[in-house]
Amino acid sequence: xxxxxxxxLVRRLLQIVPVVLAIVALNFFLLRMAPGDVxxxxxxxxxxATAEFTQQLRQEFGLDRPLxxxxxxxxxxxxxxxxxxxxxxxxxxxxxxxxxLPATLILMLTSxxxxxxxxxxxxxAAARREGTIADSLISVLALVVYATPAFWLGLMLIVLxxxxxxxxxxxxxxxxxxxxxxxxxxxxxxxHLILPAATLALFYVAIYTRLMRASMLEVYGLDFIVTARAKxxxxxxxxWTHALRNALLPVVTLAGVQFGHLLGGSILVxxxxxxxxxxxxxxxxxxxxxxxxxxGILFVSSAVVVSANLVVDLIYGLLDPRIVHK
Amino acid sequence: MSAPVLAVDGxxxxxxxxxxxxxxxxxxxxxxxxxxxxxxxxxxxxxxxxVALALLRLVPDPxxxxxxxxxxxxxxxxxTLDDAEIRKVRGRRMAMIFQDPMMALNPVYxxxxxxxxxxxxxxxxxxxxxxxxxVELLRLVGVPAPEDRARQYPHNLSxxxxxxxxxxxxxxxxxRLLIAxxxxxxxxxxxxxxxxxxxxxxxxxxxxxVLLITHDLSIxxxxxxxxxxxxxxxKVEEGATAEIFADPRHPYTGGLLGAAKWEENEGNELRxxxxxxxxxxxxxxxxxxxxxxxxxxxxxxxxxxALADVAPGRPVRxxxxxxxxx
Numbered sequence: 001x002x003x004x005x006x007x008x009l010v011r012r013l014l015q016i017v018p019v020v021l022a023i024v025a026l027n028f029f030l031l032r033m034a035p036g037d038v039x040x041x042x043x044x045x046x047x048x049a050t051a052e053f054t055q056q057l058r059q060e061f062g063l064d065r066p067l068x069x070x071x072x073x074x075x076x077x078x079x080x081x082x083x084x085x086x087x088x089x090x091x092x093x094x095x096x097x098x099x100x101l102p103a104t105l106i107l108m109l110t111s112x113x114x115x116x117x118x119x120x121x122x123x124x125a126a127a128r129r130e131g132t133i134a135d136s137l138i139s140v141l142a143l144v145v146y147a148t149p150a151f152w153l154g155l156m157l158i159v160l161x162x163x164x165x166x167x168x169x170x171x172x173x174x175x176x177x178x179x180x181x182x183x184x185x186x187x188x189x190x191x192h193l194i195l196p197a198a199t200l201a202l203f204y205v206a207i208y209t210r211l212m213r214a215s216m217l218e219v220y221g222l223d224f225i226v227t228a229r230a231k232x233x234x235x236x237x238x239x240w241t242h243a244l245r246n247a248l249l250p251v252v253t254l255a256g257v258q259f260g261h262l263l264g265g266s267i268l269v270x271x272x273x274x275x276x277x278x279x280x281x282x283x284x285x286x287x288x289x290x291x292x293x294x295x296g297i298l299f300v301s302s303a304v305v306v307s308a309n310l311v312v313d314l315i316y317g318l319l320d321p322r323i324v325h326k
Numbered sequence: 327m328s329a330p331v332l333a334v335d336g337x338x339x340x341x342x343x344x345x346x347x348x349x350x351x352x353x354x355x356x357x358x359x360x361x362x363x364x365x366x367x368x369x370x371x372x373x374x375x376x377v378a379l380a381l382l383r384l385v386p387d388p389x390x391x392x393x394x395x396x397x398x399x400x401x402x403x404x405x406t407l408d409d410a411e412i413r414k415v416r417g418r419r420m421a422m423i424f425q426d427p428m429m430a431l432n433p434v435y436x437x438x439x440x441x442x443x444x445x446x447x448x449x450x451x452x453x454x455x456x457x458x459x460x461v462e463l464l465r466l467v468g469v470p471a472p473e474d475r476a477r478q479y480p481h482n483l484s485x486x487x488x489x490x491x492x493x494x495x496x497x498x499x500x501x502r503l504l505i506a507x508x509x510x511x512x513x514x515x516x517x518x519x520x521x522x523x524x525x526x527x528x529x530x531x532x533x534x535x536v537l538l539i540t541h542d543l544s545i546x547x548x549x550x551x552x553x554x555x556x557x558x559x560x561k562v563e564e565g566a567t568a569e570i571f572a573d574p575r576h577p578y579t580g581g582l583l584g585a586a587k588w589e590e591n592e593g594n595e596l597r598x599x600x601x602x603x604x605x606x607x608x609x610x611x612x613x614x615x616x617x618x619x620x621x622x623x624x625x626x627x628x629x630x631x632a633l634a635d636v637a638p639g640r641p642v643r644x645x646x647x648x649x650x651x652x
């Protein structure tokens with residue numbers, strides 16, 4: 001049994017490799033289809049670059065070779081986890097990414113956990129009060145949040161909590177110059193995390209709430225809920241043990257999808273809140289045609305998303321014993 | 327004579343729907359003594375399953391409501407108890423098994439967890455004793471390799487095994503009354519007999535009273551001491567099983583027996599009761615069975631007959647039968 005699960009894990013991990021490589025290859029060619037390259041950008045920044053100089057830059061970056069050669073060189077390096085050097089910043093791409101990745105991962109994980117927890121609690125609460133005013137209130141609120149753009153919500157949260165109430169920081173990840181260490185540092189980061197994580201999470205809270213409510217109501221219609229009542233269990237116990245675990249699968253599925261979306265969504269939120277994560281790095285790399293950096297980020301983020309989906313599959317198995325990983 | 331285990335008096339259950347109020351159970355009275363098995367038989371829509379749910383106060387409200395009557399278990403009126411008090415009755419003093427054991431067990435929890443839940447809830451058994459007790463119960467209901475089965479999930483078990491698990495769960499607290507709602511309908515014929523035998527055996531061993539709810543007259547003949555025949559929410563006939571089978575007084579009972587005993591009919595012909603159960607929204611003015619009745623008089627279509635004894639312990643709701651007895 002345990003051995004079978006381990007085998008499943010190894011196989012799934014191996015499956016990740018071709019998927020990620022395919023994504024990288026696709027990205028490589030898609031990015032090349034856009035006109036202009038980093039040499040154009042650099043030349044433009046210098047203002048008086050000659051055509052020879054631009055060509056020289058291309059030669060230096062290896063951009064003058066045929067596309068297929070460039071591709072194989074890139075993929076060859078990738079297999080040794082060499083993501084190359086950022087054309088613009090002249091720093092290894094992996095260094096730039098590892099510098100930013102933790103901030104983004106913290107933000108994403110916090111907002112996923114926040115969204116799932118809040119969505120589940122609200123969804124269960126609404127389902128248990130189906131048809132009451134509380135149920136309608138939760139549903140309407142969810143709809144309003146669902147329809148609100150994240151960046152606008154972020155700005156409004158800053159206005160309310162940072163400017164009017166002055167209880168939360170408006171941006172950044174740490175208090176600059178405080179030089180905090182250990183637990184105090186972690187607390188400081190958590191403090192700065194609240195608004196951006198809430199902004200990223202709220203849209204999904206709305207979706208999870210709706211999804212959880214519907215899923216719970218479906219489970220409430222099943223026979224084993226009557227059995228649980230006939231056993232003498234309280235409605236609270238029935239909701240949180242018998243119904244919840246059966247109703248959770250769709251939410252877990254969506255959490256995997258959310259993880260992928262968040263990488264995109266975090267660009268906006270990281271910009272609004274000045275959060276030093278991958279989102280801003282992507283944005284800059286895209287504007288400046290920093291191909292190596294862009295490909296590196298896409299490689300890492302696709303690996304993160306594919307891994308997140310693996311985790312979702314594993315959670316399925318934990319939640320529902322009928323799902324057996326073979 | 328000692329007081330009956332269960333005494334139902336004038337039980338009336340209504341469902342409010344968009345089309346109007348429906349009386350699913352109408353002024354039903356009966357008793358079950360210690361060690362006695364009473365069967366309620368009737369077609370779908372006769373209200374028999376609603377009776378089962380109403381006894382445990384599990385009729386979904388809304389739309390259902392118990393509008394009148396008394397349900398006394400060992401002289402205690404269940405309909406006046408508050409929510410916490412009735413929960414102490416459910417699963418402990420009055421337990422229920424359901425038609426479809428696949429649907430009635432929670433798919434995501436082990437057998438041990440689902441049976442053990444009752445033991446912990448009602449008997450406050452500590453965790454380490456729960457497993458032993460669950461194994462003991464599984465052994466009692468004839469589950470082979472109970473230690474292994476206890477750790478398995480419902481989907482690992484066959485239909486017959488699942489129903490045994492349901493029975494073990496219902497018997498966990500040695501209830502005074504066991505309600506079996508179509509306990510064998512979803513099972514193979516060979517398994518049906520085993521499950522019925524098991525219920526009978528445990529009944530005498532534990533001194534329970536059993537309320538058997540079924541549409542299947544063959545299992546009634548083998549297991550029940552007394553039979554209550556229901557039609558459109560009303561009791562139309564009651565009597566000792568042997569008497570009912572030998573000498574049905576109500577034309578509906580006669581029809582049910584005729585339909586069930588087709589093997590004995592001339593030329594093995596399948597006999598059925600003509601017509602269908604009337605819509606609850608369009609009940610006939612007189613006797614609700616009159617439109618399907620071969621012996622109905624003009625009076626039957628105008629006035630609804632009341633229950634009256636045609637012999638000692640043989641109440642029948644039929645003008646014709648009452649006339650004949652006079």
